[in-house]
Each structure stands twice: as C-alpha cells, then as structure tokens.
Amino acid sequence: MTETLNFESILLPGIEAKRPLIMAGPCSAESEEQVLETAKGLATQGIKIFRAGIWKPRTKPGGFEGVGTEGLAWLKKVKETTGMYTATEVANQHHVFEALKHGIDILWVGARTTANPFAVQEIADALKGVDIPILIKNPVNPDLELWIGAIERIYNAGLHRIGAIHRGFSSYDKRLYRNLPQWHIPIELRRRLPNLPIICDPSHIGGKRDLVAPLCQQAMDMGFDGLIIESHCNPDCAWSDKNQQITPDVLNFILNMLVIRETTQTTENLSELRRQIDELDNQLLELLAKRMRISREIGQYKKEHDMTVLQPTRYDEILSKRINQAIDLDMDGEFMKSVLQAIHEESVRQQMNILNK
Numbered sequence: 378m379t380e381t382l383n384f385e386s387i388l389l390p391g392i393e394a395k396r397p398l399i400m401a402g403p404c405s406a407e408s409e410e411q412v413l414e415t416a417k418g419l420a421t422q423g424i425k426i427f428r429a430g431i432w433k434p435r436t437k438p439g440g441f442e443g444v445g446t447e448g449l450a451w452l453k454k455v456k457e458t459t460g461m462y463t464a465t466e467v468a469n470q471h472h473v474f475e476a477l478k479h480g481i482d483i484l485w486v487g488a489r490t491t492a493n494p495f496a497v498q499e500i501a502d503a504l505k506g507v508d509i510p511i512l513i514k515n516p517v518n519p520d521l522e523l524w525i526g527a528i529e530r531i532y533n534a535g536l537h538r539i540g541a542i543h544r545g546f547s548s549y550d551k552r553l554y555r556n557l558p559q560w561h562i563p564i565e566l567r568r569r570l571p572n573l574p575i576i577c578d579p580s581h582i583g584g585k586r587d588l589v590a591p592l593c594q595q596a597m598d599m600g601f602d603g604l605i606i607e608s609h610c611n612p613d614c615a616w617s618d619k620n621q622q623i624t625p626d627v628l629n630f631i632l633n634m635l636v637i638r639e640t641t642q643t644t645e646n647l648s649e650l651r652r653q654i655d656e657l658d659n660q661l662l663e664l665l666a667k668r669m670r671i672s673r674e675i676g677q678y679k680k681e682h683d684m685t686v687l688q689p690t691r692y693d694e695i696l697s698k699r700i701n702q703a704i705d706l707d708m709d710g711e712f713m714k715s716v717l718q719a720i721h722e723e724s725v726r727q728q729m730n731i732l733n734k
Contacts, residue, residue: 382528382529382532382570382572382573383537383572384532384537384538384539384570384572384573384574385537385538386538387483387510387512387538387539387540387574389425389426389462389482389483389510391425392425392426392462396597396601396602396603396637397593397596397597397601397602397603397604397632397635397637398426398574398576398602398603398604399424399425399426399603399604399606399632400424400426400427400428400464400483400576400603400604400605400606401419401424401426401427401428401605401606401607401608401625401628402415402416402419402427402428402429402464402607402608403415403429403430403607403608403609403610403615403622404429404430404433404580404607404609404615404617404618404621404622405429405430405433405441405443405444405615405616405617405618406429406430406431406443406444406448406451406452407441407444407615407616408444408451409450409451409454411609411610411611412429412448412451412452412454412455413451413454413455413458414610415427415608415609415610415625416455416458416459416461417458417459418608418610418624418625418626419461419608419625419628420459420460420461421625422625422626422628422629422632423629424461424625424628425461425462426461426462426463426464426482426483427452427455427459427461427462427463427464428463428464428465428605428607429448429451429452429463429464429465430443430465430466430617431443431444431445431446431448431449431452431465431466431472431476432445432466432467432468432472433617441616441617446475446479449465449475449476449478449479449481450479452465452479452481453479453480456480456482462482462483463480463481463482463483464481464482464483464484464485464512465481465484465485466484466485466486466487467484467485467486467490467500468486468487468489468490468496468500469496469499469500470499470500470502470503472500473500473503473504474503477507477509481509482509482510483509483510483511483512484504484509484510484511484512485511485512485513485514485542485605486500486511486512486513486514486527486531487514488514488515488516488517488544488547489517491513491514491515491516491517491523491524491527492516492517492518492520492523494523494526494527494530497526497527497530497531498530500531501530501531501533501534501536502534504531504534504536505534505535506535507536508536508538509536509538510538510539510540511531511536511538511539511540512539512540512541512542512576512605513527513528513531513539513540513541513542514541514542514543514544514578515541515542515543515544515545515546515562515563517546517547518546518547519546519557519559519562521562521565521566521569524541524562524566525566525569525570528541528570528573539573540573540574540575540576540602540603541563541566541570541573541574541575541576542575542576542577542578542605543558543562543563543575543576543577543578543582543596543601544556544578544581544582545557545558545559545578545581545582546558546559546562553588554582554583554584554588555581555582555583555584555585555621556581556582556584558582558592560599563575563599563601564599567600574602574603575601575602575603576601576602576603576604576605577592577593577596577601577603577604577605578604578605578606579592579593579596579604579606580605580606580607580618580621580622581607581621583621584620584621585620585621586612586620586621586622586623586627589606589621589623589631590631590634593606593631593632593635594634594635594636597635597636597637597638598636598638606623606628606631607621607622607623608622608623608624608625608627608628609622609623609624610624610625611624612624665720668720668724669723669724669727672724672727672728673727673728673731675728676727676728676729676730676731676732677731679728679731679732680731680732686725686728686729686732687725692721695717695721696714696717696718699713699717700713700714700717
C-alpha cells in the first residue's frame with residue numbers, strides 16, 4: 378500500500394519551498410489578547426503559519442482542556458490582522474467541521490488520536506472532499522505501522538496534501554527528554570514514504586525550553602522538512618506546557634542560529650567513506666553469521682545434555698563485559714546494550730529451533 382502513495386505539496390501560497398517550514402504559536406489558545414499578541418510577535422519575525430491548540434486532549438482530567446470553538450474566532454482574527462495562515466489540532470468529526478467552518482488552513486491529528494484507528498477513520502470520513510494540508514503526529518507509542526496506518530486512512534479519504542509530525546514517544550522511564558525521540562522510527566518512515574514531508578516537534582520531544590534549540594538543529598541535520606514550535610507571548614504564565622514554550626523573540630534567535638545543510642550533495646570523499654561503510658557492513662554480517670553458527674552448535678550441545686536454552690548468569694556476564702568494552706571504545710553503553718539484546722534474542726531463537734527439532 379505505502380508504495381503507491383503519491384503525496385502533494387503541503388505548502389500554501391506565499392510560503393517558500395525551502396527548509397525549514399516553520400509553524401509556531403502557543404500550546405493553547407487561552408484568550409483573544411494572548412492569541413493576538415503572540416501572533417503579532419511571530420508575524421514580526423516573519424513566521425507565516427500560526428498554530429494554537431483549541432481542544433486539548435489531556436492525559437488526566439483536571440488540566441486545562443482548551444477554550445473550544447470560541448477560540449477559533451480568535452484564530453480567524455489572527456488571519457485578518459496579520460495575514461498568517463492558521464493551524465490547529467482536531468480529534469473528532471465535530472472538531473473538523475468547526476475548524477473548517479472558521480477557515481482554519483491546516484489541521485493536525487494529535488498523538489493520542491493517531492493511536493486510535495477508529496478516531497482517525499472518523500476524521501478521515503469528515504475530511505472527504507476537503508483539500509487542505511493534514512499533518513499526522515506519531516502515535517504516543519513507538520509503533521511505525523500505526524503511524525503509517527493513520528496516514529493511509531487520511532490518504533484513502535482523498536486527501537493527498539499530507540505531512541507527518543515527529544513529537545517523540547511517551548515512556549514510563551523519563552530521562553533527558555519529555556518524549557523519547559527514537560529517531561530511527563521517523564528515519565524508517567522516510568525510507569518507507571520518501572515523498573512524505575516530516576516536521577519535527579522539538580517542544581514536545583524536549584519538554585524544556587532550553588532543549589528546543591539543540592533539537593531544532595538535530596532535526597535539520599537529519600533532513601527533516603520543518604519545525605512546529607510552541608511559542609507564547611508570556612510562557613511562564615501559560616495555562617498548559619509552560620516549561621516548553623518560548624517567546625517569539627527567542628524563537629527568532631533560535632531560527633537565525635540554525636545551520637541548514639544540503640540534503641542531497643555527495644562529494645567524492647563522502648562516496649569513498651560510504652564505500653568503506655558498505656565493506657564494514659558486509660564484514661559485520663559475516664561475523665554475525667559465524668556467531669549464529671556457533672550459537673546453533675551450542676544449542677545442539679544443550680539439547681544432547683538436557684540443558685535449558687537460557688543461561689542468565691552467562692548472559693549477564695557477557696552484557697556487562699561488552700558494554701564496558703564499548704564505552705572504552707567511545708560508544709554509548711545503551712546503544713551496545715540494545716545491540717547485544719538483539720543478538721541474544723536471535724541466538725535464543727536459533728537454539729530453540731534446534732531444541733524443538
């Protein structure tokens with residue numbers, strides 16, 4: 378299915394076809410004054426697309442859940458006073474109808490909604506016959522097929538001006554980021570759907586305003602097409618997600634500091650380095666094949682001597698030793714742990730095949 382998707386440009390008239398496409402505005406529309414002040418500040422900095430949450434799907438009840446339809450009139454006023462395009466999140470059929478009625482230019486489907494195929498299909502059905510850009514955030518859980526499935530549902534409704542928003546993935550184990558980036562998932566999305574624009578949401582990935590700038594740069598270095606950033610005229614007084622919002626002036630500073638590198642240029646030196654990578658990958662595959670052959674021999678030995686496949690003490694010993702070696706060789710310990718876990722899982726699978734013969 379994904380091979381036949383022919384996406385059309387999500388760019389609107391007057392917006393340059395260059396990286397990065399920028400969408401900015403407050404997490405939530407709180408009041409007409411707050412919306413207009415923020416919009417004017419962003420327009421002054423040259424931002425063309427104003428984003429604001431009208432309906433806010435909160436994880437737990439009790440938090441600010443958006444002003445609702447009333448706020449759409451404020452976004453309409455933003456268009457009239459600044460000439461900016463407007464964008465907001467929709468989570469059901471009612472949201473879609475109200476947003477379209479008030480002339481919203483771009484809609485996005487939030488992470489919690491993307492995770493629910495029933496909700497996505499309801500939105501897709503409501504959008505039939507409409508021709509505006511639709512952006513789809515990754516689901517809260519790291520499930521690429523669920524993300525692609527949501528994109529396909531919107532596409533099958535006849536909308537081809539589609540983009541993806543990478544906002545990271547929820548995790549019980551919180552570390553530096555609010556949402557784990559898991560960059561390999563949008564990278565695989567790009568491989569599967571090469572013509573799909575991908576926009577990074579550094580505000581939700583980082584969860585802290587001091588992480589917005591480095592995440593913006595990282596997204597650009599990885600070839601993302603745009604950025605959707607939460608900006609508020611007075612972030613410390615924001616009614617939702619105040620820690621990750623920045624002022625229009627700070628946003629302007631961050632964007633001016635970005636280094637935008639070419640995504641397609643290949644020099645002769647780079648080609649040579651890539652050739653070396655290909656050779657090393659071939660060697661890695663050969664070594665892994667040899668390791669698996671030995672694993673099968675171990676499986677045969679365990680079968681003949683009535684031993685269990687899993688030997689936890691031995692595995693813990695290997696894991697600890699190899700991770701320390703990797704750190705000594707300037708590699709990340711967590712990276713090596715994930716590699717070793719994958720190799721161990723395949724070794725166990727191959728030994729199980731031996732035992733079950």
